[in-house]
Amino acid sequence: MIKAALFDLDGTLLNRDASIERFIDSQYERLHEYVGHIGKEEFILRFIELDYRGYVWKDKVYQQMVAEFDIVGLTWEQLLQDYVEQFQHYCVPFPNLHKMLQSLVDQSIPLGIISNGKGQFQMDNIEALGIGHYFETILISETEGIKKPDPRIFEKALQQLNVPAKACLFVGDHPENDVKASQDVGMLGVWKKDPQWADVKADYVVEDLMEVCLIIGALVGQ
Template sequence: MILKSIPFPNLHKMLTTLTNQSIVLGIISNGRGQFQMDTIMVLGIENYFETILISEKEGMKKPDPRIFKKALQQLNITANECIFVGDHPGNDVKASQDAGMLAVWKKDLQWEDVQADFIIHDLMEIPLIVENLANRTNYGN
């Protein structure tokens, strides 16, 4: 079997931009362990991430808040320091918000009326969101 995966546009550019800003990154992915890891490897993105949690291996999956808490522990950050980016309204957006994170929804024409903290069309919007939030947090310090 030959595995081929097509990334969202600007995936590598966005990940490089964030890592150059010393942003710590992690993945939480629902799916079968080896298949998901193979996909991550084919995309060539595994080295950008400090932690990669795949539901099958973890024995829990999104929207279970335990998988979000495990990622936070492994990254050594709190939920209010975290922005979660996903394309599923329930498993990604609502679940991460329920875990105390800000949620960024990567717009998908399959869904409507998603109640995310931020809605993006292009992955390069993420570094701008991070920068704006950092500026807002540092304002007055």
């Protein structure tokens, strides 16, 4: 019987790819005085490449871009600060995000988030999506001092929700950090399908977030 659900943030609830594209397009326009000598498409594509879908923190990304593109009058630290302060204004949710979360809350399913990343930065993005109130626990790796796939961060979330691993499912887009890691602690691993990967060994696969409700609905009575 499923009694609770945990979620990854980036690539699962937050459409990070779309959010990054919106942000970097805006950053180029806002800082055109300093980066206008670079073609807009080139600037955007290089950022996305260096960002490596969020697995490289932006200090390294901007240091590389300043050096490669010979950006003057604007330091990498200023570019990074702009990212930290402004990204939250460009957050794009996946379709049916609020509908799915509200449906689970209406079924009295306790919810939580486990996300790798910078603490305040991720909390700002959760607030920007307007979803913080749905969750009984939110664990961010920087704040916790541990990150996925470390089992301890999953175990802490389970303790805070007061449910055993076998009574909880985890929804995430990363095959190792989310699906396998949650399965390794005894949870059901649900893969939020991402075209970057194939043949992911998950208990369930979803493309639309509302499918999570269908899965939980089928498992609640078991």
